[in-house]
Amino acid sequence: MTPGLEHFLTVGAILFCLGLTIALSKRNAIGVLMGIEIMLNAVNLTLLSFARFGVGHGPVAGQAFVVFIITVAAAEAAVALALAVSVYRNRDTIDVDKLNLLRS
């Protein structure tokens, strides 16, 4: 059985849901960050699948998106880890449940 588009999309969707669940449920900020990374990669996988199976605006558009997303994700990871370190230095914790300064 040759894997088709729907198999790739299903894997992408499962990955995205896993990532979302991690991002929303992890109390450790690093864990949340990892969840987000998984979601980004799930999106990358989906985009590449579409590009590979020729749906959308030609084969290049999807791949170009993915390159950009990987770049931005790298930058985001750097900033987010720096933030996590900074928060830990200031508050001695990176438990997101305790970082509720937004509460009025």
Next chain:
Amino acid sequence: MPFLEAAATQSPTIDEWLLWAILVSPLTAWALIVLYFRKIPAVAGYLAIAGIGISCLISFVTLFNVIDADGAIAQHTHEWFTAGDVVVNLGVRVDGLTAVMLVVVTSVSLLVQIYSTGYMAGDSGYGRYFAHMCLFTTAMLGLVLADNLFMLFIFWELVGLSSYLLIGFWFHKPSAAAAAKKAFIVTRIGDLGLLAALLLIWSRAETFDIAGIHHWAASGEASDKIVTLFALGIFAGAAGKSAQFPLHVWLPDAMEGPTPVSALIHAATMVAAGVYLVARFFPVFEVSTDAREVVAWIGAATALIAATIALVQTDLKRVLAYSTVSQLGYMMLALGALGYVAAIFHLFTHAFFKALLFLGSGSVNHGTNTFDMRKMGGLRAKMPVTFWTFVIGSLSLAGIFPLAGFWSKDEILLDAWRYDRALWFMAATVAFMTAFYMFRAIFLTFFGEYKGGEPVDHHDPDNHFHGDPAHPHESPWPMRAPLLILAVPAVLAGLLNVDHDFGDFINHALPELPHHEGSTFEWGIALSSLGLALGGIGLAWAIYYKRWVSSASLRELFLPLAGLFEHKYFLDNVYEDIFVRGIFHRGWNRLLELTDRYVIDGVANGSGRLVRGVSSGLRPIQNGLLQTYGLGFAAGVIIFVLAVFAANPL
């Protein structure tokens, strides 16, 4: 307007600007006093006298001018504004009726101002007093000069306002403030009728012009019912202002104001405005028999009720107040009985002798510091000028030949006799009572032993009483002179209509001469009224001078009646308990209060409570945790996606 020329031979030639000057002169005095001289008594008083004096002078010029024109009508109208179809004019109308009223108003007003410079001397509100007086005079003159009902209504209300201000002149006295409020509210009830008449006439005749309304009523283009409604609306306004039963209750209380105010406004001029108004629209009342019947019987009832109350009053000024109500009832009775000339003639003579009597009572007050007749007595020797002028005024009011009151009252009695014997009987009874109560007042005030007056309360900062009430003295010249001057018309004014000159003169103010014959002298009526008046005086003399019968035993004899009179027929109680406390406090006001509390407040508090409830329900959502927000966001997206799929099945 062709129907105007029917009565007129030639128009009065007086310049229009002179007529407006009558109005503007006291108005200027008012403005100057209010703006510059309120705190300068010396100027304020003389400014008022000058302003009203000029008015008075022009009024006399106008009168003679109209006499030369044989009572013809002159009218000058200018458009004031238009709103859609409504055209409102400002204009002056001069005819016999106007000219007579002008002279009455300005001359009495002038004399009262002169008197006031003495009476009000030292009062802290001296400037304010004269300002109000000027405003009143302006308003009254405007009312008289107005050539259309709209303008008349404006000045009518201005007159009511100045009356309010002057009754409540000593506003720090609770009784005066209450009296002012009462007068304003009670007259406002009548004015509602006048306003209704104003709207009715506009919707039916599309004119406010007095001549136009005369024409409208006479032409028969409106149904009798509409004319009657209009006439009754006019009469409602007149009844409020002229203190007719059942709206008369404000006038006796209005005596809380300074006495010269009572003399000018609440005896001579403003309260006569109602009579003037009915006379002004007399052609309308001629058409509507029903309305005329109402006027006649209300007038007769008022005359009788007020006269009986006056019998038992112990306050000199209140005797005069009820007498005024009674005489106004007389005038209304005359108008209802088709006695247009008689009513205006009585208005004319009454203005002089009643002003004289009021100023006389003020002079007595100036000497004794009280109006209570039980504290007076024996003032004849101490205040001779006051005494003699007061007697002249009383004789005139009682209707003794040949004084002014005799002639005018006689005409009213004659008209009543011709119209309805029952009306005549009531009027004759009132004539008897009038003589009795006036001379009761005279004997109590001026004869017998002096009982000391009211001691001066030196702790009262508003008391400006000079001299010693224990030793009363004659009033100063500014007060004596008006008394003496007013005594002249009180004696002679009646002679004007002996040859019907006065009647012919004011008859020309009507669009067509009355079909019924004007009053002529009749010996029977004249002698009977004279006899009744003398009988009343004699009875008063027997009871209060000779004391053959003690007044206390007489009171015992008529106890239920006397009690009724002393309590003013319980009308004040009825109004207070039923209308004010019952219907308003417990009914309407309570309803408004409950509406306010539960409906208005309910809406305001309810919306607040709603917001608070919703917010306390929603508050847990904002917990500051980004993950919760993210969960919400994700859930929203999922719901959105599911909804899209549900709407577009694959």
